[in-house]
Amino acid sequence: MHPLRAAIERGDMDAVPALLAEDVTFLSPVAFAPYDGRKMVTAILRGVMRVFEDFRYVQEIGDPAGRDHALVFKARVGDREVHGCDFLRHDADGLIDEFCVMVRPLSGANALSEAMAEQFETIRREADPS
16 A cells, blocks of 8 residues: 555555655646645645545555556535545655645545645645744
8 A cells, every 4th residue: 555545544644755855746626736845735734624524535446566556536625526636656765755636526526626725725724924
């Protein structure tokens, strides 16, 4: 089982930063511009976990020794079901250096976009508490 999947499934968001490269890039399913850096990506993932209900990974794709992995998930945002995939790329040290998320259907992506917009002030504070 991929270490990110294991951490999220046991609800251990404190374990996530150690899995991310310092310069990790997050590619959102609902925002054009990428988000960079371990603190920001960790804060975004915490926000996502506050928004998703009944989140569960349903499939893992990739060679355990390889650098690319796909974690397929299902969740709800309010009354909308979301199916998605976390595409993870690892650097030479085994840390996640790119985290790309895709979701479907459009109604679920729209619900996710709206819910995350409501989270973003909290996410910014978590990423830069100063």
